[in-house]
Amino acid sequence: MNLRMISYLLGWVLNVQSLCMLLPVAVGIFYQEPQWQAFGIVAFCSLLLGVLLTLKKPKRTAFYTKEGFVTVAMSWLMLSLCGAVPFVLTKEIPNYIDAVFEMASGYTTTGASILTNVEALSQCSLFWRSFSHWIGGMGVLVFLLMIVPLTGGNMMQLMKAESPGPSVEKLVPRVRQTAVILYSIYFALTLLEILMLLAGGMPWFDSITTAFGTAGTGGFAIKNASIGYYHSYYLQGVVTAFMLLFGVNFSVYYFLLSRKYRQAFGSEELRWYFGIVAVAIICIARNIHAGFYPDSWFDAFHNAAFSVSTVISTTGFAISDFSQWPQASKFILFLLMFIGASAGSTGGGMKVSRLILLIKSSLREITAIVHPRGVHLVKLDKKRVSDDVIKGTTSYFTLLILIYALSVLLVSFDNFDMTTSMTSVAATLNNIGPGLAAGIGPKGNYASFSVLSKLVLIFDMLAGRLELFPMLVLFSPKTWKGSLGAIKRRISWNRKSMYQEKNP
């Protein structure tokens, strides 16, 4: 394990974070709020530490998959821990664990909040919450790849560990250029949404923070009623559309821009994604029409569409309290939570492409029983999917269910009802935010959970955002065995030589 290289990269992550924190400082100064000082202090301290760590480039730059995973997991953990400090300093979230929960929820684009009254926060804190969605959406290390001159193919490991999907492909030969393309698309789409929201009469600050929340598929709103605050079909429609768009694989946009229309629209995942969305909207609209919107089919479809988009893209905005909806609708939303957005998007969840692979490889087993000597391959986009990817996908699914079950068990000690325990974990592990029970639904929050539950949910959010493996690798004793041994040996050797010096 190349610890020096890892700490070098972590230093860069700190530098990036302190630069990002200058934005809330600017917002605070603009609105003349005293809270900006807290952000200023934290930005300065983390920059100091970051610069110390990045002052000297490590001599040995060997970097392998293991290091990549550990770096990514540690970066995200560190970001959540550091990003939470300003909230404590401004006393807006006095409890540090609560602040970390809020920040982890921000960076992992979950959008689950422990705040009972969001509107009481200062503008700069609100901005920081929403901005953390935008940073976390595309990934900090992908951003790092763009600005830090890191060489070698192994830097691909960082991108692989941070970007969602069963197999991460480059768009162009260079990692750095791939990162630049992804961020440009991300930036352009965000800008487009801001402009469209402004056109609908939303105030500047609200448009920017809402666009950040949508782009990262996060879901922190600046109003207690979330997007329901804006009584405008246009604004709610724009947010619905953009939530769906940010849940699409970004390579589709790249293909569209480079005029490879066949490759763009030929994507199997894209068709499944919109297919699932359409079916879910129709089912839910029919289900809620009679009980909730008896006068208007339009309203039923509008609310169904918004809720389906918000859950499948794992955003977590709300215009209506879907935790009150009929059981069938709630269960469809529960399933959508696990399916999640497309691979290579900013959304969370299991990803549509993994679902396709799981279904196809399970069906293959059935055909293999009917035709024992037949040769059966799993194909996606008319290309063979290698057995490694299938193996990775099935073990991902197994681990997801295991972690889910274990987390629900731990959370259930708080003695909430079954729906609350089960959907709170589902909503955080899949980075959605609001659950399907009244207490934690679009109108509720996570404040009433115990400290243990909050810690479990923080872990779930980080594990879910990084697709399980980086966090598991970080906490696996096997990862550290060799390196800890090396450190121990060095210490004991130093002791021995000191001892020998003293007693020759």
Next chain:
Amino acid sequence: MNIIIIGCGKVGATLAEQLTNEGHDITVVDVDPDAVKRVTSICDVMGIVGNGVAHRVQKEAGIDYADLLIAMTGSDEQNLLSCLIAKKASSCITIARVRNPDYITERSFIKEKLGISMIVNPELEAANEITRLFSIPSAIEVDTFARGRIELMKTILPRHSPIAGMTIKNALGKLSGRILICVIERGSEVIIPSGDTMLCAGDAISFVTTRKDAASFFKKAGLPSSHISSVVIVGGGKISFYLAQKLSEIGFHVKIIEKDKEHCEFLTTILPNDVVIINGDGSDQNLLLEEGVDTADGFASITDIDEENVMLSLFVRSNFTAKTVTKVNKLNFEGIIDKLDIGSVIYPKYITAEMIVSYVRALENTTGSNVQTLYNIVGGKVQALEFNVRSQSAVVGVPLSALRLKPGLLLCCISRHGQIIIPGGSDCVELGDTVVVVTTSKSLNDLKDILA
């Protein structure tokens, strides 16, 4: 440049690595997913799995925007075909590896009529390199600049060398205008010397010169300058075929030892009569002695097994006086191999990759004074670079003594209108010159970078 490499074998992978390091955007194509994965996991390139001959696959690899396509698969026909298709599909330049001896006479036809810009034959290039090493027996490494007019040679000073213990200025004496010692390796130390540096026995010294002056220097240094006349080759592959052909052309007595009976018969039919083909196991000591390794001047171990090659050369070096050349194909332990006392070592994959890389550099260098040729010498610690001076800069037209050069850097040779100048303080670089620079710093891209 956007470059597509088809085939991720040894040469393909080496090329991908070197070309990305020089800042090109590479896409590799191979039918074997594992081969693609191996390359993409070590260098920053894009990988595509598929048959590189297919137009669809080439399109996916971005042939529309590619400047260059290099076909390096194991099959000559596939390489030629993919180059032809790429040529029709876009306006890119193509390079193909063609190694079958049957096509060797067709080289110019292929280039002219099929429009393929460069044909590489790794075995032929390796044979050329070995021939060069045998014709300068005292040098253990020879690299060429300025299309072969300047040579950078490396030799080891023997124990009783008359010039050991002298300063370079005194040692060279009359030769000082025609030869320049640019690197001295002493143990693990690397020295870029000045005129007052002392030479010691056992030093590995690299110097720039022409072949004629090299002979007089070897004589002075107490190195055998006698010509090699008889060579034993172990292994009868394609390199051996080309090598035997070349060596017998310039009048060497060549013996090839090959295990496979049928292959021996084949070699006998296609090689000239004065090449002796022996059917037997080259690792059999008795056979080697029987066939006269002890009296041979040169010994080349070029079987397909690297370990066997290294062992054979060690055996010959420790018992006899013959100059040895060892072929290493796959082994990745260059640092260790260089430490062994086995004389010259050649790596066919690097020879091919280096040729193509320098071709790519030449393509790019239509303006400025960029790097034309680059050799990593002394285990990668020192670089020898060749620049073509094409534009006016702070270096041009100023006497060398007035230039403030970087430390650890030596401007060691200028080739002007085909004439070789070993520069002194009063010489200056002029437009149109080819300049060779030896340096320990690795950030030179343009000739003006030599200034401190």
